[in-house]
Amino acid sequence: MTPYPAHRLAVAPMMDWTDRWCRLFHRRLSARTLLYTEMVTAPAVIHGDRARLLGFSPEEQPVALQLGGSDPAELAAAARIGADFGYGEINLNVGCPSDRVQSGRFGACLMQEPALVADCVAAMRAAVPATVPVTVKCRLGVDDQDPETALDALADAVLAAGADALWVHARKAWLKGLSPKENRDIPPLDYDRVVRLKARLPHVFVGINGGIADLDTAEALLARGLDGVMIGRAAYHDPSILAAADRRLYGAPGPDADLFQVVEAMRAPIAAHLAAGGRLGHVTRHMLGLFQGRPGARAWRRILTEGAVRPGAGLEVLDQALAALTSRTQPTAA
Template identity: 90%
Template sequence: MLYPSARLAVAPMMDWTDRWCRLFHRALTRRTLLYTEMVTAPAVIHGDRRKLLGFFPAEHPVALQLGGSDPAELAEAARIGAAFGYDEINLNVGCPSDRVQSGRFGACLMQEPALVAACVAAMKDAVDVPVTVKCRLGVDDQDPETALDALADAVLAAGADALWVHARKAWLKGLSPKENRDIPPLDYDRVVRLKARLPDVFVGINGGILDLDTAEALIARGLDGVMIGRAAYHDPAILAAADRRLYGEPGADADLLAAVDAMRAPIAEHLANGGRLGHVTRHMLGLFQGRPGARAWRRILTEGAVRPGAGLEVLDEALAALTRETERTRRPSAA
């Protein structure tokens, strides 16, 4: 069962956590729960399902995040997602974008806990895998003390298996989606209080978590899981220690070069099927963040991936530059 064992997750991030990103992250951590980008229920029902929902078997455990507010549509989309093999179906009640608001889903649903509960109940009736909710503390002028409790109590009564809480309010009026990721202040204490009130419920936290030290500290405060977003994307090497530190797995941390090597065969297959190198390597740019040769690694992958016919030789070139710089910094300086 995913819950209550999902101690670390990589957040769903639009335009970022596609199947290639998730496969790469899986090369760094076997246990961390991975999320898709948000997909709307109508898109799942009417769109190209293989393109929207396809994933690699190696990605497990992997969760599908849905957006929507129509219980029947969400139930059908959840049923389709479960049939594809996803380990969890998650309902987005946290995204503050204008497009999401106009479609009556995402963070604006914090104002309609009864509707969210109806959606969860319909999804639970449709699938056997866990159905979870990712929400905010509240929106606009809502009081986070009452808004979060109201949403949590409603969806749990409807059968939700877990709550992931982005520990900020969302301001639907006056802030852009980008600003909503940073400007509203974080309030980890509010999520800790929610967990204390709901000791038998899985409560995970998201928002502004930059490293595993912070993740461990939040779990030590009683939270069940921690979800890392942009930090895991820009510096994916932090995931290399996740299995050992968050899950107690024995053995060494994941080797970064081995993670690169694990991507070779999938990249080769993607290229053979007409795909482009940059579809994959754009998610790998930050792997050596802060290490000798990181700048050369990023430059070569960025510039090389757009060349016509770019293939694995670009990856080899970037690795060679990384190795040269690493060896240069290790040489003792001349007396």
């Protein structure tokens, strides 16, 4: 088994959100946090526009590619392509509850087929260099499964097949009766179940996901023996969470990321994207929550939201949004 890096914090893969611009922005906030792509299906990787689907900047590293699928041969081919692109980890999605995923026989419904998941992992493991970890992100179980037996069965199967780490969303998924959105909130969280899994597998990296909204919660879960914490929507809606991650979770020296400097650091990639024919909103939509809870945050969001959709919108929109913030955050003269 490849020694898995000490990823104490990760940003979860999120469809329509964790694209290359989101990841580049998040990397400006934290140098250490593990970042994930959106889930990409194995057939799309094999047959689709790879530059669009898989392209990323080396600055994003460490970054992992999440694949969806249930055909071992397809997943092996897609994993090999991902490794050739330079991804530092290949992850198999065994947690997404959407209808489209179920109809394709992948995602959370695979919790019911641990032997098949093991075959997929074994094929992926054989297809990529030993230096590239192959990992699994799963749920506690689905529908009427008992999480005590379902999670152990899945974990034991994939670890025997060569998986290097497990990331567990600490909820069951209800494939019958709940929408994908409801599956992110309604099934109760059970952090204790993931802690028990880690206690049973002391030499395996076990990370936890689900409902984690701040670094205080992350630190508390790490203190219970878990190896890593994965934050999802909270890190997207309030990216400033990541600004203190390197210091608090990794013990990195130096000050936390300065939010204004983070914005300045995005100018060059935004300018390059605009010069290549891209739109301002492709990047700035991920930055709307950066100043959440701070004076001027509403004006920042409004100016970016309204300005980025205008034809020919450029860096002047960013300047206008920053001006609205700084006018509210600079101390007034006596």
